[in-house]
Amino acid sequence: MTTTTGMGRSNARQMLTGPPLPEPAEQVDLRRMRPKGFSDESRLLPEHVWALMGCPCGKYT
Template sequence: MGSDLSRSTTVEVTRKYAGQYARASRKDKGRVRDEFCALTGPSQEQARHLLVKSATRTPNATRIDRRKAEPRNYSNDSREVLEHLWALSGGWCGPHLAAGMSPLLDALVNWSRWLDC
């Protein structure tokens, strides 16, 4: 906002004017917005957005993440092997890793046989 008010002062002023804005008639809302803009500095549209948003927000409310987690395509064991192969390949991207999977697995099996001897 283009004013010299501190952030905490701006928040307090916004809360005060948001209550007035919510209770005001349509004619008085313009006056409240004008006062708010003169004091804090946003445009009329930004002021309307801030005042409506502040009036409807519950103070100290935490946001709940309602996104659904994607189901895993691989089991944990398979994922560990894939991550190991990816690290051995030097971090190849998916298509290159898929193309080089067979030689990498063969090399890994041969290496483990050599270690068992």
């Protein structure tokens, strides 16, 4: 089994004896969305300042 699937013995055992996996569509729909830390209006100011500075990025500064 491990050579066929590429899984280790313990992972294969967990997959065979553990709870059934959810369908991919159900898993995406049951995600919990985190609340936004800032409002959309408060995000515009740093973007405006970033554009005024010439759009610097950390790689080149």
